[in-house]
Amino acid sequence: MPDDEGHPALAEMELGAVLSALADPLRRRVVRELAAGPDGGERTCSSFALPVGKATVTHHFRTLREAGLIRQVDRGNSRMATLRRADVERRFPGLLALLTAEGAGDA
Amino acid sequence: MPDDEGHPALAEMELGAVLSALADPLRRRVVRELAAGPDGGERTCSSFALPVGKATVTHHFRTLREAGLIRQVDRGNSRMATLRRADVERRFPGLLALLTAEGAGDA
DNA sequence: CCGTAGGTACGACACGCGTCGTACCTACGG
DNA sequence: CCGTAGGTACGACGCGTGTCGTACCTACGG
Numbered sequence: 001m002p003d004d005e006g007h008p009a010l011a012e013m014e015l016g017a018v019l020s021a022l023a024d025p026l027r028r029r030v031v032r033e034l035a036a037g038p039d040g041g042e043r044t045c046s047s048f049a050l051p052v053g054k055a056t057v058t059h060h061f062r063t064l065r066e067a068g069l070i071r072q073v074d075r076g077n078s079r080m081a082t083l084r085r086a087d088v089e090r091r092f093p094g095l096l097a098l099l100t101a102e103g104a105g106d107a
Numbered sequence: 108m109p110d111d112e113g114h115p116a117l118a119e120m121e122l123g124a125v126l127s128a129l130a131d132p133l134r135r136r137v138v139r140e141l142a143a144g145p146d147g148g149e150r151t152c153s154s155f156a157l158p159v160g161k162a163t164v165t166h167h168f169r170t171l172r173e174a175g176l177i178r179q180v181d182r183g184n185s186r187m188a189t190l191r192r193a194d195v196e197r198r199f200p201g202l203l204a205l206l207t208a209e210g211a212g213d214a
Numbered sequence: 215c216c217g218t219a220g221g222t223a224c225g226a227c228a229c230g231c232g233t234c235g236t237a238c239c240t241a242c243g244g
Numbered sequence: 245c246c247g248t249a250g251g252t253a254c255g256a257c258g259c260g261t262g263t264c265g266t267a268c269c270t271a272c273g274g
Contacts, residue, residue: 015209016132023127024262046220053264058222060262077271078220094201102122131232153250160234165252167232184241185250215274222269231260239252244245 006065013068013091021067022099026050027060031069032099034083042073042080113172120175120198128174129206133157134167138176139206141190149180149187 022028030048034041045057052060061081064070069088070081088096115121129135137155141148152164159167168188171177175198178189195203 015205016130016135019126019135020130023123023130025123026262028123028126044220052262054221055223055265056263062222063261079222092205095205098122098199098202133232151250159232161251162235162253163233169252170231186252218271218273220269220271223267224265225267226265227263229260229262231258233257233259235254235256237253237255239250241248241250243248 006062007071008066008068010068010087010091013087015092017067018069018088018092018095021063021069024060024063026052027064028099028102030060030064030081031083031096032103034070034081035085035096035100037083039085040082042075042082044078044080046078113169114178115173115175117175117194117198120194122199124174125176125195125199125202128170128176131167131170133159134171135206135209137167137171137188138190138203139210141177141188142192142203142207144190146192147189149182149189151185151187153185 022031030050033048034043037043045061048057050057050060061070061072064081065072068091069084071084072079072081074080085096129138137157140155141150144150152168155164157164157167168177168179171188172179176191176195178191179186180189181187192203
């Protein structure tokens with residue numbers, strides 16, 4: 001299972017990269033919204049309405065993708081992002097729960 | 108339960124600060140070694156033999172302390188560090204397990 | 215065919231952070 | 245009393261990174 005265009009395989013996911021990616025509030029928000037949606041739910045990059053420019057959005061999504069947290073597929077004009085829920089849960093059990101807990105009256 | 112000299116209370120721990128603190132390999136190593144030891148086990152800063160200068164060690168331990176991951180107490184000449192295991196586990200369940208898994212044949 | 219919208223690539227900039235050296239402070243031991 | 249060892253405080257430096265503007269590319273819709 002090779003890296004298909006920047007998506008690390010399950011065994012290639014590094015904790016350091018994941019934690020660094022999740023250290024940014026914007027990227028954490030993306031993962032949280034993705035996790036709140038249905039499993040396998042696809043969303044465009046722009047649908048998150050992040051308060052930054054387009055180039056910065058691309059940068060954040062690349063960071064998330066290269067950490068192995070999301071998967072991006074070309075869908076015609078847009079590039080859809082999906083949470084790699086099962087992979088992340090298998091490699092780092094409980095991690096997603098920590099993210100979803102944030103911003104739910106807990107933080 | 109106020110901040111006693113840089114130690115955030117349980118409710119004051121922020122996920123962002125914790126993830127940022129854990130994004131550094133050296134700090135992750137400190138927490139991992141602490142977690143591998145007995146609960147409440149005290150260790151001096153220098154006992155970790157981090158490959159950096161003294162000033163940098165102080166910086167890393169301050170980051171860990173201000174994130175709420177460790178507690179530091181003056182013990183005569185040295186300053187002992189202890190893992191806030193119960194607090195961390197209560198606030199961010201499963202987080203410590205992710206760290207201990209790293210470097211145990213898993214990563 | 216042309217315009218527009220979603221994303222990417224590249225370069226630039228500013229701030230943060232990991233690192234260090236040095237000076238200083240506080241025990242502890244001759 | 246003086247030296248030494250553990251830590252801290254402060255200032256400095258370099259690189260990483262979050263941010264942006266601009267140019268460009270690729271569908272999709274008149």
